[in-house]
Amino acid sequence: MNDTIQLETDVLVIGSGAAGFFAAIRAKEAGANVLVVDKSQSGFSGASAHGAQNIRIMFPGDNLDDFAKESIVWSDYLADQDIVYAVVGESYDRFQDMLKWGIQFMRDERGDIKTLLSDKPYTTNLKSRYIYPDPPSRPTHIGKMKKEALRLGVDFIDRVFITNLLTDGSKIAGAVGFHVRNGSFYEISAKAVIIATGTFHLPPTHAWYPGPTGMTMALRAGAELRNMEQSKAFNVPLKGQITSFGPYYFDGEEWWGQKLVNAKGEEFMEKYELAHRLPGRRHWGPPWRLFIPAIVREWREGRGPCYHDLSGCPNYKERMRKYYGSSFEQFEREWNYLAEIRNDVPLDEFWKRPTELVAGGPGYEGKGGIRVSLNSETRVDGLYAAGIATDTAGGAGYTNATSFTACFTQGHRAGIHAAEYAKSHSRPTVHEGEASQLKQETYSPLERREGFQPDDLLVKLALISYRYTDVIKCEERLRKGIEEIERLNVETASLTAKDLHYLAKCHDAKNTIKLWEVMAKTSLIRQESRGDHYREDYPLMDNDNWLKWLIVSQSEGELRIALEDIPFEKKNWKHRPNPGKVDLWRERNA
Amino acid sequence: MPKINGRLCIGCGTCEHICPTDVYRMSEKKMPYVAYPEDCIAVRGCWLCIKACPVEAIEWKDHTDKFRKEFSPIFAWEERKRAWGLVKDKP
Numbered sequence: 001m002n003d004t005i006q007l008e009t010d011v012l013v014i015g016s017g018a019a020g021f022f023a024a025i026r027a028k029e030a031g032a033n034v035l036v037v038d039k040s041q042s043g044f045s046g047a048s049a050h051g052a053q054n055i056r057i058m059f060p061g062d063n064l065d066d067f068a069k070e071s072i073v074w075s076d077y078l079a080d081q082d083i084v085y086a087v088v089g090e091s092y093d094r095f096q097d098m099l100k101w102g103i104q105f106m107r108d109e110r111g112d113i114k115t116l117l118s119d120k121p122y123t124t125n126l127k128s129r130y131i132y133p134d135p136p137s138r139p140t141h142i143g144k145m146k147k148e149a150l151r152l153g154v155d156f157i158d159r160v161f162i163t164n165l166l167t168d169g170s171k172i173a174g175a176v177g178f179h180v181r182n183g184s185f186y187e188i189s190a191k192a193v194i195i196a197t198g199t200f201h202l203p204p205t206h207a208w209y210p211g212p213t214g215m216t217m218a219l220r221a222g223a224e225l226r227n228m229e230q231s232k233a234f235n236v237p238l239k240g241q242i243t244s245f246g247p248y249y250f251d252g253e254e255w256w257g258q259k260l261v262n263a264k265g266e267e268f269m270e271k272y273e274l275a276h277r278l279p280g281r282r283h284w285g286p287p288w289r290l291f292i293p294a295i296v297r298e299w300r301e302g303r304g305p306c307y308h309d310l311s312g313c314p315n316y317k318e319r320m321r322k323y324y325g326s327s328f329e330q331f332e333r334e335w336n337y338l339a340e341i342r343n344d345v346p347l348d349e350f351w352k353r354p355t356e357l358v359a360g361g362p363g364y365e366g367k368g369g370i371r372v373s374l375n376s377e378t379r380v381d382g383l384y385a386a387g388i389a390t391d392t393a394g395g396a397g398y399t400n401a402t403s404f405t406a407c408f409t410q411g412h413r414a415g416i417h418a419a420e421y422a423k424s425h426s427r428p429t430v431h432e433g434e435a436s437q438l439k440q441e442t443y444s445p446l447e448r449r450e451g452f453q454p455d456d457l458l459v460k461l462a463l464i465s466y467r468y469t470d471v472i473k474c475e476e477r478l479r480k481g482i483e484e485i486e487r488l489n490v491e492t493a494s495l496t497a498k499d500l501h502y503l504a505k506c507h508d509a510k511n512t513i514k515l516w517e518v519m520a521k522t523s524l525i526r527q528e529s530r531g532d533h534y535r536e537d538y539p540l541m542d543n544d545n546w547l548k549w550l551i552v553s554q555s556e557g558e559l560r561i562a563l564e565d566i567p568f569e570k571k572n573w574k575h576r577p578n579p580g581k582v583d584l585w586r587e588r589n590a
Numbered sequence: 591m592p593k594i595n596g597r598l599c600i601g602c603g604t605c606e607h608i609c610p611t612d613v614y615r616m617s618e619k620k621m622p623y624v625a626y627p628e629d630c631i632a633v634r635g636c637w638l639c640i641k642a643c644p645v646e647a648i649e650w651k652d653h654t655d656k657f658r659k660e661f662s663p664i665f666a667w668e669e670r671k672r673a674w675g676l677v678k679d680k681p
Contacts, residue, residue, distance in 0.1 A: 045610040299676040358667040466669035
């Protein structure tokens with residue numbers, strides 16, 4: 001039997017991305033003992049380490065209402081407006097924190113922080129500012145956060161995979177997990193726990209989208225999930241390409257000359273009213289989600305495939321060099337290196353021919369996750385969540401920032417409030433029976449000689465998702481998909497692991513499948529199209545009947561999905577949708 | 591998948607220490623090896639080990655990508671096209 005290591009802390013932070021570090025630093029500054037546990041290596045792991053290319057910040061003098069409106073309208077009014085205002089309003093202060101910690105951002109020739117226009121101003125012609133860590137898409141900024149946390153005396157344990165939360169009545173009591181290399185069982189008693197585990201993805205060990213376990217363990221402990229039908233947003237990668245290149249590359253000011261064309265060479269997005277090009281600028285204004293139904297429609301009407309055509313942009317490489325600045329050489333080297341391996345085109349050849357648009361990549365973080373209050377509290381006393389493990393700024397999701405901004409502000413609030421909670425509450429009791437039962441469950445796949453391999457179940461899940469439950473949804477396919485996912489759920493009881501690495505994968509697989517079940521079931525209930533949820537059988541956004549949140553909870557192993565009116569009656573909520581039904585991609589001259 | 595050049599590797603363990611998907615292990619001789627190639631995400635733009643290696647011993651000489659093809663966007667798109675009735679199944 002594996003040994004058990006018992007630890008005690010005031011505040012336990014699970015996950016060490018931007019949200020986790022902000023939470024840990026703030027809780028420590030507030031005087032709490034803080035322990036950060038990461039299933040990987042803190043300072044190198046998580047979505048923050050790889051994905052944070054741009055960060056939306058509201059600078060002094062910018063208009064808070066405009067900034068907030070952008071996110072709220074973008075979410076099709078699903079966003080919790082209190083949280084959006086906090087996230088946007090506090091973003092500059094968090095940016096200052098990062099400067100204090102020595103994190104570098106790209107600067108212009110004069111040495112000022114380089115800000116760029118939003119690539120998706122939607123509601124206004126707002127100069128929505130993005131700032132860029134320097135170097136971009138590297139874990140340098142996360143490393144600096146870790147350095148600050150270490151300086152303050154935050155404790156870290158790496159390579160420990162937390163599998164379950166411990167509860168004491170209605171309060172949180174800590175968490176348990178195992179070391180993915182030496183197999184020790186960790187039983188951590190904590191007065192407050194902050195989940196900062198990121199969102200989930202297929203396959204789950206994908207480092208950008210690190211873990212489904214945070215959401216499922218919160219659900220099991222009594223927390224709620226919100227907007228799960230919105231959990232995956234889908235972009236439009238280019239066929240055969242390495243990166244999911246946006247079909248609307250631009251350098252912030254100027255459109256670069258690329259076109260989205262159908263098989264007949266027509267610019268098909270032109271005909272949709274909401275797919276506007278903004279005044280004075282020639283890049284696309286619509287959200288990603290409008291592209292996919294449009295591409296599918298082109299196919300249905302005999303005009304597929306669709307292409308990304310760069311022939312109108314002869315100096316693309318020069319523009320890219322300018323856009324990427326000092327990191328261009330590296331970008332080109334990586335591109336060509338991968339192109340060679342994958343038998344793909346080098347960068348020099350890339351824009352010389354049209355590239356097919358693939359409607360729906362693997363899916364990135366959407367708007368679903370753990371429901372939290374303005375102070376990042378869940379429904380369970382002492383349990384907090386921050387970052388993209390939550391429903392990202394109350395449902396504003398990816399837009400509100402590129403999620404990163406929400407990680408700072410929610411992490412900040414979670415840290416402060418968790419420390420305060422820990423100070424005013426006595427240590428909860430860890431029930432021995434609960435911990436030892438969880439220990440047995442945690443290691444059970446190792447003891448099973450025969451059963452399902454985690455990757456095999458995930459491949460099955462991927463096929464179910466592509467065929468029945470994602471991107472373009474409809475009742476018939478969703479019902480079929482739910483049936484198949486439920487069958488898969490049964491198979492997770494027979495997962496087998498040949499070693500500790502695979503044991504971690506078993507837990508990720510089981511929890512990913514659970515969340516896919518939640519996504520499919522909530523998608524079936526929402527009989528309209530809104531946000532990143534698109535129903536082919538209900539293509540209109542229905543503001544008369546569906547200004548509601550879908551709230552998921554679990555009791556005695558059974559999922560419960562409840563509808564809750566979005567509280568537009570709140571006095572401080574400034575943004576309300578017009579009543580009636582909205583055709584998201586109505587034709588311009590129809 | 592990554593390949594460690596055994597002649598250059600000094601066995602410092604940096605790659606094993608930082609790998610976000612935990613694919614490396616140290617051998618009994620204290621040299622790193624790729625134990626779980628199917629979980630390597632370098633082809634998706636990770637590159638951490640390659641960049642961090644102090645002696646540039648990690649390369650992409652082995653042109654096999656162990657990542658399951660079912661998780662690729664192209665595979666997903668082909669499946670979705672069939673499911674949504676955009677193309678007919680092959681007879």
